[in-house]
Amino acid sequence: xxxxxxxxxxxxxxxxxxxxxxxxxxxxxxxxxxxxxxxxxxxxxxxxxxxxxxxxxxxxxxxxxxxxxxxxxxxxxxxxxxxxxxxxxxxxxxxxxxxxxxxxxxxxxxxxxxxxxxxxxxxxxxxxxxxxxxxxxxxxxxxxxxxxxxxxxxxxxxxxxxxxxxxxxxxxxxxxxxxxxxxxxxxxxxxxxxxxxxxxxxxxxxxxxxxxxxxxxxxxxxxxxxxxxxxxxxxxxxxxxxxxx
Numbered sequence: 001x002x003x004x005x006x007x008x009x010x011x012x013x014x015x016x017x018x019x020x021x022x023x024x025x026x027x028x029x030x031x032x033x034x035x036x037x038x039x040x041x042x043x044x045x046x047x048x049x050x051x052x053x054x055x056x057x058x059x060x061x062x063x064x065x066x067x068x069x070x071x072x073x074x075x076x077x078x079x080x081x082x083x084x085x086x087x088x089x090x091x092x093x094x095x096x097x098x099x100x101x102x103x104x105x106x107x108x109x110x111x112x113x114x115x116x117x118x119x120x121x122x123x124x125x126x127x128x129x130x131x132x133x134x135x136x137x138x139x140x141x142x143x144x145x146x147x148x149x150x151x152x153x154x155x156x157x158x159x160x161x162x163x164x165x166x167x168x169x170x171x172x173x174x175x176x177x178x179x180x181x182x183x184x185x186x187x188x189x190x191x192x193x194x195x196x197x198x199x200x201x202x203x204x205x206x207x208x209x210x211x212x213x214x215x216x217x218x219x220x221x222x223x224x225x226x227x228x229x230x231x232x233x234x235x236x237x238x239x240x241x242x243x244x245x
Contacts, residue, residue: 023056023057024056024057026056027052027053027054027056027057027060027063028053028057030049030050030052030053030056031049031050031053031060031062031063031066033049034046034047034048034049034050034053034066034070035066037049038066038069038070038073041073043070043071043073043074044074046066046070046073047067047070047071047074050063050066050067050070051067054067059090060090061086061087061088061090061091061094061097062087064083064084064086064087064090064097065083065084065087065094065096065097065100067080067083068080068081068082068083068084068087068097068100068101068104069100071083072100072103072104072107077104077107077108080104081101081104084097084100084101084104085101088101093124093126094124095121095122095124095126095127095128095129095130095133096121096127096129098117098118098120098121098124098133099117099118099121099127099132099133099136101117102114102115102116102117102118102121102133102136102137102140103136105117106136106139106140106143109143111140111143111144114136114140115137115140115141118133118134118136118137118140119133119137121133122134122137129161130157130160131157131158131160131161131164131167132157132164132166134153134154134156134157134160134167135153135154135157135164135166135167135170137153138150138151138153138154138157138167138170138171138174139170141153142170142173142174142177147174147177147178150170150174151171151174151175154167154168154170154171154174155167155171157170158171162194163194163195165191165195165198165200165201168187168188168190168191168195168198168201169191169200169201169204171187172184172185172187172188172191172201172204173204175187176204176208181208181211181212184204184208185205185208188201188202188204188205189205197228198228199224199225199228199229199233199234200233202221202222202224202225202228203221203222203225203229203233203236203237205221206218206220206221206222206224206225206237206240209221210240210244215244218240218244219241219244222237222238222240222241222244223237223241225237226238226241
């Protein structure tokens with residue numbers, strides 16, 4: 001009789017484990033579909049999938065993070081904050097969650113909170129993209145008009161990843177804000193060495209030469225923008241070239 005009870009308990013445990021595994025697999029499918037929708041710029045569709053994923057796997061920090069991103073894309077910052085914090089609660093050393101929570105606070109102009117989040121993300125050794133947090137920290141300092149601190153943060157981002165375009169743009173823009181255009185040009189030229197087809201760098205250089213009255217240089221770099229960009233920058237560059245005719 002006793003062996004029957006043990007057998008029943010064993011079968012029950014196997015059944016529960018199998019059911020939990022199936023839920024996780026189903027959640028993973030919804031997560032991947034939701035992530036795909038989010039990358040396509042369809043946060044509404046993404047939310048539908050991600051909410052279902054969280055119901056199936058509520059202790060998954062990656063799902064919480066993705067939900068936070070979807071809510072933020074929709075402009076629902078309160079719900080996004082809840083999900084980012086939940087993600088951190090489930091995975092305390094989650095650099096991406098801190099970074100995105102910082103971006104949320106940056107959007108809300110809660111600069112002290114944003115700064116704290118970016119610094120926390122940077123401090124996490126296993127965070128794979130600290131250049132993003134350094135660059136966001138730089139932007140946070142810019143909003144506080146702490147240009148020297150901003151430049152240090154952007155420079156750290158470049159040291160971590162010389163191919164990270166936003167860091168060059170951020171560093172160059174801080175010099176532009178201080179009207180130190182030659183230093184800004186130096187930053188953009190440095191970036192072009194590593195990113196020779198980065199249209200935004202050529203665009204910033206073209207604008208500076210335009211402001212300095214160096215029309216031929218401005219034309220040269222606006223033409224590079226047209227060569228490498230197929231979107232909005234290309235259109236702006238074409239308009240500027242017409243002005244320089």
